[in-house]
Amino acid sequence: MPQFSNPYAATSDQDLLSEAFARGEDARDPLSKLRAEFVIPTKGDLRNQRYGPAENATVSAGHVSRDDDHDESIYLCGNSLGLQPRRTREYVNRYLDTWASKGVFGHFKPLQGGLPPWLDLDDALKEQTATIVGALPSEVVVMETLTANLHLLMSSFYKPTSERYKIIIEGKAFPSDHYAAQSQLAHHGIPSSALITITPPSDDSPYLTTEHILSVISQHNATTALVLLPGIQFYSGQFFDIELITRHCHSLGIIVGWDLAHAVGNVPVKLHDWNVDFAAWCNYKYMNGGPGVIGGLFVHDNHGKVEKAQVDGDAEYNNDTQLHYRPRLSGWWGSDKSSRFRMENKFVPIPGASGFQLSNPSALDMTSVLASLDVFSMTSMEALRARSLRLTAYLEQRLLRYDNKTPPYKIITPANPAERGAQISVLLNPGLLDHVLHYIEEHGVVVDERKPDVLRVAPAPLYNSFWDVHRFIEIFQEGCRRAIVQKGKASAQTPNGVA
Ligand SMILES: Cc1ncc(COP(=O)(O)O)c(C=O)c1O
Numbered sequence: 001m002p003q004f005s006n007p008y009a010a011t012s013d014q015d016l017l018s019e020a021f022a023r024g025e026d027a028r029d030p031l032s033k034l035r036a037e038f039v040i041p042t043k044g045d046l047r048n049q050r051y052g053p054a055e056n057a058t059v060s061a062g063h064v065s066r067d068d069d070h071d072e073s074i075y076l077c078g079n080s081l082g083l084q085p086r087r088t089r090e091y092v093n094r095y096l097d098t099w100a101s102k103g104v105f106g107h108f109k110p111l112q113g114g115l116p117p118w119l120d121l122d123d124a125l126k127e128q129t130a131t132i133v134g135a136l137p138s139e140v141v142v143m144e145t146l147t148a149n150l151h152l153l154m155s156s157f158y159k160p161t162s163e164r165y166k167i168i169i170e171g172k173a174f175p176s177d178h179y180a181a182q183s184q185l186a187h188h189g190i191p192s193s194a195l196i197t198i199t200p201p202s203d204d205s206p207y208l209t210t211e212h213i214l215s216v217i218s219q220h221n222a223t224t225a226l227v228l229l230p231g232i233q234f235y236s237g238q239f240f241d242i243e244l245i246t247r248h249c250h251s252l253g254i255i256v257g258w259d260l261a262h263a264v265g266n267v268p269v270k271l272h273d274w275n276v277d278f279a280a281w282c283n284y285k286y287m288n289g290g291p292g293v294i295g296g297l298f299v300h301d302n303h304g305k306v307e308k309a310q311v312d313g314d315a316e317y318n319n320d321t322q323l324h325y326r327p328r329l330s331g332w333w334g335s336d337k338s339s340r341f342r343m344e345n346k347f348v349p350i351p352g353a354s355g356f357q358l359s360n361p362s363a364l365d366m367t368s369v370l371a372s373l374d375v376f377s378m379t380s381m382e383a384l385r386a387r388s389l390r391l392t393a394y395l396e397q398r399l400l401r402y403d404n405k406t407p408p409y410k411i412i413t414p415a416n417p418a419e420r421g422a423q424i425s426v427l428l429n430p431g432l433l434d435h436v437l438h439y440i441e442e443h444g445v446v447v448d449e450r451k452p453d454v455l456r457v458a459p460a461p462l463y464n465s466f467w468d469v470h471r472f473i474e475i476f477q478e479g480c481r482r483a484i485v486q487k488g489k490a491s492a493q494t495p496n497g498v499a
């Protein structure tokens with residue numbers, strides 16, 4: 001991985017800690033304008049019990065209004081759920097109007113000023129999705145949801161034999177990935193001991209060196225069928241060397257798949273050039289498609305071919321339809337569009353990733369993802385990454401400077417910007433998290449907690465600003481100071497703490 005240095009490391013405290021500095025950084029970055037594409041909840045919106053934005057609703061009973069109710073909140077939680085693009089409401093309304101006025105014809109009929117007919121929405125999403133993940137349009141498809149897609153992909157790519165049957169994941173894998181891999185083994189009647197985990201040195205130090213990852217894979221190379229890893233680790237924010245690890249797996253004859261939940265729309269990836277076998281992601285984090293919205297997957301062109309059968313009885317491929325293609329769990333939506341409605345019960349997979357589709361996708365979900373992709377189209381992943389590197393570097397430098405003292409927390413995300421995306425995970429000293437979280441939430445900050453002591457802070461480059469980071473730091477560090485005092489008082493009151 002290349003090493004980048006932090007561009008703010010040499011900036012004086014006087015400059016770096018000032019509001020003017022943050023405002024200046026925002027002013028000189030042309031991408032700052034993209035924030036206006038998003039609905040930023042106000043602090044009042046987050047605090048009250050109503051479901052809608054403040055301007056649309058009456059004040060709920062018992063709500064005590066506060067001076068800062070109309071201030072924008074400090075939303076640094078795009079690693080969990082991205083904010084709503086303004087255009088989403090308009091696109092969804094167009095979808096509703098189409099459904100209301102055209103019924104079933106909404107599937108086929110091109111409409112003036114409307115969105116593409118629902119039947120063509122999948123193609124409309126392909127180009128833009130492919131650009132974001134560095135793929136050919138034929139290699140991606142927007143379908144199903146992340147865990148379901150991982151299962152579908154593993155059903156095609158995990159082909160255990162008596163020699164090669166292990167699955168390697170990381171020890172801190174997101175639970176759904178762990179369960180998915182574990183249940184794939186069980187599904188094939190393989191003991192759970194065949195699940196190999198690459199474990200970090202400790203919870204406090206979750207960093208996995210690339211050497212360690214490669215060595216575990218090498219150690220199990222003769223018996224491993226599949227490696228499944230995250231592009232960016234959800235807890236530590238570590239960005240893995242996808243290209244190198246993929247190359248290493250291939251040199252050992254191992255298939256490798258990537259869970260890009262935290263990487264897609266966050267860091268540039270080149271899935272095609274890096275020869276990734278398969279990948280899957282969700283569209284609700286940095287992609288801003290909406291909670292639980294339809295996900296996406298990638299299948300490398302090498303694996304998506306559909307050809308006339310040439311070799312009868314090839315165990316790897318399914319010949320029973322006279323077509324030669326990678327076996328998969330199939331559904332009608334993966335079958336050739338032109339013959340799909342003939343109901344002939346002859347599966348003719350669409351070449352590429354689209355041939356992995358099962359069901360008629362939710363047009364509502366696709367519409368919402370289209371809105372989000374149209375925002376991404378206003379820039380490029382490279383430009384976003386350049387902004388993200390600066391924004392995250394600024395967050396890091398601000399975190400490191402704490403009252404000229406050692407901070408009551410440590411950063412567990414890699415310090416090398418090439419090994420992280422927009423997220424910085426902060427491990428607080430024991431006993432502080434609840435106090436800090438309470439304080440910052442009261443002050444309109446949204447970040448994500450991982451018990452017992454970790455906060456994940458993610459300045460998403462599409463909508464977060466340097467000013468957001470400045471305001472976050474002011475509130476967070478004050479929260480830390482207060483939490484230390486409260487913790488001190490609490491321990492003084494315990495029997496053992498009484499002097
Ligand atoms: C890394 C990772 N994998 C898998 C999942 C599960 O996603 P889904 O619920 O969309 O299947 C998540 C959800 O946040 C995730 O962060």
